[in-house]
Amino acid sequence: MPNMDSNRVEHLRQNYDSNPLTKENINKDPLQQFDLWMHEAIESDIIEPNAMTLCTVDPAGFPQGRIVLLKGYSKEGFRFFTNYNSHKGNDLSHNPRATLVFFWDKLQRQVRISGEVEKISQQDSSEYFKKRPIASQLGAIASPQSQEIKNRLVLQENLDAAKATYIDEEKPERPLHWGGYTIKPLRVEFWQGQKSRLHDRIIFEKKSGGWSKKRLAP
Numbered sequence: 418m419p420n421m422d423s424n425r426v427e428h429l430r431q432n433y434d435s436n437p438l439t440k441e442n443i444n445k446d447p448l449q450q451f452d453l454w455m456h457e458a459i460e461s462d463i464i465e466p467n468a469m470t471l472c473t474v475d476p477a478g479f480p481q482g483r484i485v486l487l488k489g490y491s492k493e494g495f496r497f498f499t500n501y502n503s504h505k506g507n508d509l510s511h512n513p514r515a516t517l518v519f520f521w522d523k524l525q526r527q528v529r530i531s532g533e534v535e536k537i538s539q540q541d542s543s544e545y546f547k548k549r550p551i552a553s554q555l556g557a558i559a560s561p562q563s564q565e566i567k568n569r570l571v572l573q574e575n576l577d578a579a580k581a582t583y584i585d586e587e588k589p590e591r592p593l594h595w596g597g598y599t600i601k602p603l604r605v606e607f608w609q610g611q612k613s614r615l616h617d618r619i620i621f622e623k624k625s626g627g628w629s630k631k632r633l634a635p
C-alpha cells in the first residue's frame with residue numbers, strides 16, 4: 418500500500434529530556450502532585466489539558482477507551498460527566514472500575530489513575546448541568562449517546578424537539594440519564610519523559626491510612 422504513512426510512522430521519534438521526577442521531589446500526596454501538573458498543563462497552552470482517556474471494561478471483558486473531559490477533582494476523586502445509558506455507562510454498571518490516562522505532550526508527561534467509580538449525587542449532576550451552555554444542555558437531551566441512529570437528521574429532529582419543548586423555560590432540565598461519575602483513586606502513576614527512553618515513573622498506591630510510593634522501570 419504505497420500511499421499509506423506506515424513507513425513514516427515507524428520513523429517518528431521524539432527525544433525526551435526534562436527535569437527528573439524522583440521519590441524525593443514528588444509531592445507526598447498524589448492529589449497535590451496532580452494539581453501541580455494540571456496547573457502547569459493549563460499554563461502551557463495545551464489544547465484541552467483536561468481531556469483524558471477513560472478506560473472501562475465491557476461486559477464481554479474487552480477494555481474500552483475513549484476521551485472524556487475531567488470536570489473536577491478533589492479528595493473525593495476525579496469527576497467527569499456523560500450519558501449513563503452510553504456504552505461507558507453500561508460498562509460501569511457491570512464493573513464500576515476505571516482508569517484515566519492524561520498525556521500532556523508539551524510537558525512530556527503522562528498520568529494514569531485507576532480506581533473505583535461511583536455516580537455523583539443527582540443534586541451535584543443537576544448543579545453542573547445548570548452551569549453548562551444551553552447548546553450543550555440541548556445536545557445532551559438530543560443525543561441518545563452510543564445508540565445506533567439512522568442518520569444525522571435524527572439528531573437534528575431531536576434537537577428541534579428539545580428546543581420546542583424548552584422554548585418557554587429559562588433552562589432545560591437535566592435528563593435523569595445524564596450525570597457525573599467520580600473515580601476514587603487507588604493507584605496514581607506519574608510519568609516524566611527522560612533521555613534514552615529511561616523515563617521516570619513514580620507510582621502511588623493507596624494503603625490503609627495513606628499512600629505508598631515506588632519507582633517503576635520505564
Ligand SMILES: Cc1cc2nc3c(=O)[nH]c(=O)nc-3n(C[C@H](O)[C@H](O)[C@H](O)COP(=O)(O)O)c2cc1C
Nearest residue numbers: 465468483484485486498499500503504505506563
Ligand atoms: C476532546 C473530547 C472530549 C470529550 N468529552 C466527553 C465527555 O466529557 N463526556 C462524554 O460523554 N463524551 C465525551 N467525548 C466523546 C467520547 O469520546 C465518546 O465518543 C462518547 O462518550 C461515547 O462513548 P461510549 O460509546 O464509549 O460510551 C469527548 C470526545 C473528545 C474527542
